Amino acid sequence: MSEHSTVVIHRDSGVLADAVAARLITSLVDAQAHQGHASVVLTGGSVGIATLRAVAASPARAAVDWSAVDVWWGDERFLPPGDPERNETQAREALLDHVPVDEARVHPMPAEGSGSPEEGAERYAATLADYVRAHQHTGAATFDVLLLGVGPDGHVASLFPEQPALDDERPVVAVHGAPKPPPTRISLGLSAIGAADEVWLVVAGEDKAPAVRMARAEAGSTRIPASGVRGHRATRWLLDRSAAAELPDQHRHASP
Numbered sequence: 728m729s730e731h732s733t734v735v736i737h738r739d740s741g742v743l744a745d746a747v748a749a750r751l752i753t754s755l756v757d758a759q760a761h762q763g764h765a766s767v768v769l770t771g772g773s774v775g776i777a778t779l780r781a782v783a784a785s786p787a788r789a790a791v792d793w794s795a796v797d798v799w800w801g802d803e804r805f806l807p808p809g810d811p812e813r814n815e816t817q818a819r820e821a822l823l824d825h826v827p828v829d830e831a832r833v834h835p836m837p838a839e840g841s842g843s844p845e846e847g848a849e850r851y852a853a854t855l856a857d858y859v860r861a862h863q864h865t866g867a868a869t870f871d872v873l874l875l876g877v878g879p880d881g882h883v884a885s886l887f888p889e890q891p892a893l894d895d896e897r898p899v900v901a902v903h904g905a906p907k908p909p910p911t912r913i914s915l916g917l918s919a920i921g922a923a924d925e926v927w928l929v930v931a932g933e934d935k936a937p938a939v940r941m942a943r944a945e946a947g948s949t950r951i952p953a954s955g956v957r958g959h960r961a962t963r964w965l966l967d968r969s970a971a972a973e974l975p976d977q978h979r980h981a982s983p
């Protein structure tokens with residue numbers, strides 16, 4: 728792996744969520760100090776949402792100018808607006824309803840009921856392209872931080888092993904027949920994920936240990952999609968001890 732790929736191991740999933748929340752707040756503050764705004768891509772999943780809850784619970788959240796944060800999603804379950812299983816619904820409940828975001832800068836992926844997933848993917852790609860054009864002059868990466876969970880099968884966002892979406896070069900793709908329910912989803916493609924300055928893979932639980940080991944050993948994105956993601960500046964594997972259990976010894980030093 729390239730030298731900008733790092734591993735940090737925390738004691739358990741609770742400490743992991745708190746530590747990622749602290750890191751995220753700092754990164755948003757730094758991005759805003761540098762370029763006046765910040766851009767983050769959220770993930771669903773248990774650790775992703777626990778991290779957002781930890782941001783909401785942190786007094787340091789007040790250091791972020793939430794009205795100058797663009798919020799994107801890495802993937803979405805193609806369900807009706809407000810469905811409790813939508814990553815958007817969960818992120819709003821965990822964080823976005825509790826901080827003064829500018830709704831015009833919150834970019835949920837399209838929901839079921841307004842066209843096909845393919846149309847939704849195209850609309851999201853167009854929104855993203857408009858954003859990139861509007862911010863070109865800043866020289867900043869499209870996304871400052873992109874959060875990803877990893878499934879036991881090595882999936883990231885809604886890019887599942889051996890599925891055609893992995894080879895799709897479009898920035899946003901429609902996904903059908905996902906092995907994890909619901910089967911229909913919209914996802915950023917690998918190309919858009921690679922447009923992030925930093926990609927953080929946030930992973931907890933022993934069921935993820937083999938996927939983490941294989942991704943770190945560069946098993947290839949067809950088999951283990953997580954092995955194909957890179958940030959421009961940094962790719963950070965933020966793990967709890969259980970998810971790190973199968974990594975080689977040099978990575979086994981967990982923080983207290």
Ligand SMILES: O=C(O)[C@H](O)[C@@H](O)[C@H](O)[C@H](O)COP(=O)(O)O
Nearest residue numbers: 771772773774876877878883884
């Ligand atoms: O839509 C989804 O199903 C999630 O976005 C998914 O990609 C998730 O991030 C991983 O499966 C890890 O989930 P856990 O953190 O719950 O293990």
